[in-house]
Amino acid sequence: MTTAGHTARDRLRQQLTHARDRSPYYRRLLGGGSGRGTAAELTELPLTTAADVAAAGPLGLTAVEPARIARYAESRDHRGRPLGAAATMGDLRRTTAAMAAALRPHVGPADLAFVAVPYELSGGAQDTDRALTALGAGVVGVGALSPVCPPERTADLVAALRPGVLATTPDRALAIHARLADAGAVPRALGQRIHLHLGGECAPVRAARTAELWGAVAIRAYGSTLTPAAGLPCVAGTAHLTTALYHAEVIDPDGSDPVPEGACGELVLTTLAAEATPLLRYRTGDLVRLTRCGCGDPRPALEQHGRVEDRWRGATGPARTAVALEQAALAVHGTGLHCATGWSAGRPTAVLDEADADTRRDVARALHALTGATWHVAAADRGAFLAAAARAGRRRLRPGDLEET
Template sequence: MGKQFMLNRATARLKFLRDMERVAALSRPELDAEILTMLPNAIAYARHNSPLYRSTLGGLTNGGTAIKSLDHLRNLPFTTKDDLRARYPYGLLAVSPDRLMRYGESTGTTGNPTSAFMTYEDWERGNVWVERALRQVFTDRDTVFVAIPYELAFAAYDIDRALEAVGVTVVPTGTLNQVCPWERTVEMMRAIHPTGIVCTPTRALRLFDMFVSRGYDPSEVGLRVLFYTGETCSPSKLKKIADLWNVELFTAFGATETNSLALPCRHGTLHLSEDRYLFEVIDPETSVPLSPTERGELVLTSLASEAMPLVRYRTGDIVRIDDTPCACGLPHRSIQHFGRYSERILLQGGSVLRMDVEEAALSVPGTGSYYVLDDESDPPAIGVEVTRQADAQAVLTAVENSIAKACGIQFKALDIDKSLIAQAMDRMLKPGSLSIRHVREP
């Protein structure tokens, strides 16, 4: 029984590997045609098997198989995070529970947690693509620290499993746990000399400063690659982190409900998982469809999910999709992620994305990599780390002018001690969303 079980799983992974290579060789028109071929069956599957969609899509003609185009799809209702919360934990389960391989939950930092689940087929169908992406970044000569949460999450295990398949030596440190706090991670990095680390950009920044504060030389670690995930980060901040560590940057994008949604190629382009999902972009305020090249909210529909199919799920992520062909040859379009719509800053009768403020502030010469926002004051304030203290006031004025020009909002810029920010970061699961409130908390 055990041997046959393992053989069946190995056979399934081989099938998904072969299908992945077939899809990777398609032209863009061929991939578009395949997506539309998969769509009606995916809608019919969700309607028939998911408790949620039996309710919301029960009146569909021909059981959903008439949904054969994007225009048809846009007639269907959206699925929201509130739908998932209301049906926690198994209200979207579309298979028998004994078929599940993975169960996970969101952090619950923005409301009640939501659940997610996968069959073995769901898991392998996505993981072979993660392996393919990481094989272009790492080799069997690399040692990689995986410093993102393992608890109740898919991403750490997904990356861990793919790195293992590549032949990498994996060091599963996790994050914010008692077994391996950041102080121990620093000491292990000095002793083991990893060539890669998987973490958020802000964690990479904090680790660098912990090295320096202990009198260590970060360059002696020999780090070559930062594979960052779990946090949106501006180009200016990313460049500063890359320069500090002298590393190459790669990233991935995903969600609790889906696992990976976009993965990098060897050129660093972030390619959408269009063999598993159909993607739309809408105006987050009006829900009107936008051109994919416009910045808007990402909406996805599952094309091949067994355990938890989703139909027109509003992710809450603000993105732009680019259909420019990539030199790597993949037919999949690429994506830029600008942050969560729920985390936008509401000010002066309008709103602005946090990443836009971050880019405007940290692109100013003389600023460091740390900053904190205070959107409760009038005018709103931003505390930035000033590295050119002799010209501190000129730097702060330049920050104010840069934000006003880029975002149309007048901020008051203040010089802030980065040690205060660091202390607050060490207490947070998601330090990239740091605000003045966190700095003030004891």
């Protein structure tokens, strides 16, 4: 075994011991005893779910005394359940160091960066903020939910300050672009170089088109309140698993068995260095494929395919991820920036932004080739998509969202 392998094994053993001995939740679930701390032993442990975390309460998984907590962060899952996690100063330093190292090829002291991610009870925005600051970049924390800085104010600040880096979701990047364009600005002339996409999984073709609108390059990070900095961009911008901080499994989203190597499944993460909130086999609810990237980084790349609950199921054949459907639709020539897929009026339906009849026909063919089903493809104007996205919040758009008034 390599030195790196020994290090990962040692970290896993120490994390299992720490969780069993110090976390109230895992002490009740697993009892004491250090165990061997091997990957084989890990797979024998029960999975931790979002429901488990929510039921445990704000500090139910916390494995350090209150005096050592440096920050508490919280988010809500698709069912509205609060998922909270505490962090020590050591946890925050490790996250900041990992993010700063990953962003160093893309961001430097000459950059001004806007962080358009919710700051309220959120860890992700603060983690990104600290990492950018550590690299010497100037940071404007515009957030996303603050009444002090509503979307209109964010657009005004972007026009006035011309940040070179925008850290946000693809949907928010499109919304800011639309507000600037409506105000008569030329977003491509504002000098943005880098879009750091945080959350809001979307098809690669859509991420590339969104960045192209600004004349920027899209890079990708992956994480959550419970699993900060789990995937960070390489020099090519692809998110790679942060193997110093996490052990990953990919399992059947409808069960618990591992999927074949290279197949898409639900990402399960075990922390390797968390002091305050250790997690053992946490079901993230996110669909991924572990792949290799051409950058040369040996760590697995996280090819993201959206949420488990957003899959589309037909009468026959396997379930298809929302991202796979979006990629198939938007890869068709003549499509734009938006696509909502799902069931509507009892039939598979895709809604595109401003696609003509020939394009809609070609999209229906592409979706049929992917799923074997006959799709109804409709169009809505881009403004309707932006309004629907604002109403939906973090939830992925469905065809019915475009019918709301």
